[in-house]
Amino acid sequence: MAKKIAVLGSINVDTTYHVQRFPMPGETISAGSKSSAPGGKGANQAVAAARSGAKTWFIGMVGADNEGKFMREALQEDHVDTKLIGIDELHGTGTALITLDAEGQNDIMVYGGANQAMTTEVLKNADAVFEEIDFLISQFETPQAVTAEAFKQAKEHGVTTILNPAPAHEILPELLQYTDVVIPNDSESFVLTGIKITDEDSMLKSAEWFKQQGAKNLLITLGSKGVFYCTPHGHGMVPAFKVKAVDTTAAGDTFIGALASQLDNDLSNVADALVYAQRASSLTVQKMGAMPSIPTGEEVKAALAE
Numbered sequence: 001m002a003k004k005i006a007v008l009g010s011i012n013v014d015t016t017y018h019v020q021r022f023p024m025p026g027e028t029i030s031a032g033s034k035s036s037a038p039g040g041k042g043a044n045q046a047v048a049a050a051r052s053g054a055k056t057w058f059i060g061m062v063g064a065d066n067e068g069k070f071m072r073e074a075l076q077e078d079h080v081d082t083k084l085i086g087i088d089e090l091h092g093t094g095t096a097l098i099t100l101d102a103e104g105q106n107d108i109m110v111y112g113g114a115n116q117a118m119t120t121e122v123l124k125n126a127d128a129v130f131e132e133i134d135f136l137i138s139q140f141e142t143p144q145a146v147t148a149e150a151f152k153q154a155k156e157h158g159v160t161t162i163l164n165p166a167p168a169h170e171i172l173p174e175l176l177q178y179t180d181v182v183i184p185n186d187s188e189s190f191v192l193t194g195i196k197i198t199d200e201d202s203m204l205k206s207a208e209w210f211k212q213q214g215a216k217n218l219l220i221t222l223g224s225k226g227v228f229y230c231t232p233h234g235h236g237m238v239p240a241f242k243v244k245a246v247d248t249t250a251a252g253d254t255f256i257g258a259l260a261s262q263l264d265n266d267l268s269n270v271a272d273a274l275v276y277a278q279r280a281s282s283l284t285v286q287k288m289g290a291m292p293s294i295p296t297g298e299e300v301k302a303a304l305a306e
């Protein structure tokens with residue numbers, strides 16, 4: 001049975017200017033070309049879940065602008081239900097302006113816009129969706145107070161909540177009380193707990209810290225090293241697939257969406273789901289770009305069968 005997943009989070013249009021070199025302060029230079037692509041951690045995670053076969057809803061905000069229309073259409077193309085995306089009349093759709101130089105270095109400016117201005121108003125019709133779903137996923141690119149309220153409501157419907165605390169930020173204390181599974185990378189885990197991730201002992205101590213705050217399940221992603229998991233069923237490491245990475249953008253987002261598409265609510269199959277999710281991410285890192293590099297379930301299964 002396909003999993004049912006809602007993602008509450010950010011929607012951004014990523015616009016990249018390709019330049020020979022970065023401009024100096026006060027200088028105007030010409031860009032050789034410009035391209036726009038759908039992005040934002042929330043949108044990427046929703047697309048990763050949908051491409052892996054989950055029935056997926058998105059909860060978020062866009063502006064009353066062309067970027068908002070572009071993003072809604074991009075999500076719909078991947079069969080993500082967009083009826084819970086609200087329109088903010090005062091703020092524009094979130095955008096990331098990326099300058100990429102001839103050496104492949106980038107400079108990024110993010111305008112949070114409608115993502116940052118989100119209020120609990122976005123949840124006003126969410127109850128019917130919370131009644132249907134297995135998982136609700138959120139990140140830190142939209143206000144934590146809205147995520148805390150959404151997690152609280154979703155848990156009243158028996159939903160398993162997954163928090164990806166990225167980008168790293170101080171956490172609202174009550175948020176972890178409503179979080180079932182927390183998935184940071186090693187540096188995000190350090191920002192939240194103050195425990196530096198160096199070995200298994202430090203990861204077990206971090207898991208204990210999260211458990212005391214209310215989150216019983218911890219998964220720490222460790223890039224090319226793999227993932228550490230600690231749940232009431234046990235703990236361990238699942239190594240990453242060895243591949244030649246060309247661009248790791250959206251590796252974490254692919255991992256989270258793909259994982260939720262395979263995970264049982266009680267996390268009893270976490271080790272198997274981690275193999276699937278990491279195979280999915282290993283395909284993402286072998287392609288350039290964010291959303292376009294996220295694989296479909298068929299692609300992941302074919303790679304697993306190799």
Ligand SMILES: Nc1ncnc2c1ncn2[C@@H]1O[C@H](COP(=O)(O)OP(=O)(O)OP(=O)(O)O)[C@@H](O)[C@H]1O
Nearest residue numbers: 185221222223224226240245248250251252278281
């Ligand atoms: N170089 C790599 N080779 C193979 N797999 C990788 C590589 N980088 C990432 N992955 C896979 O993706 C998963 C998530 O990556 P990572 O821990 O870097 O998350 P992240 O820091 O949230 O990523 P990002 O912010 O770049 O999207 C890893 O656990 C691993 O399975």
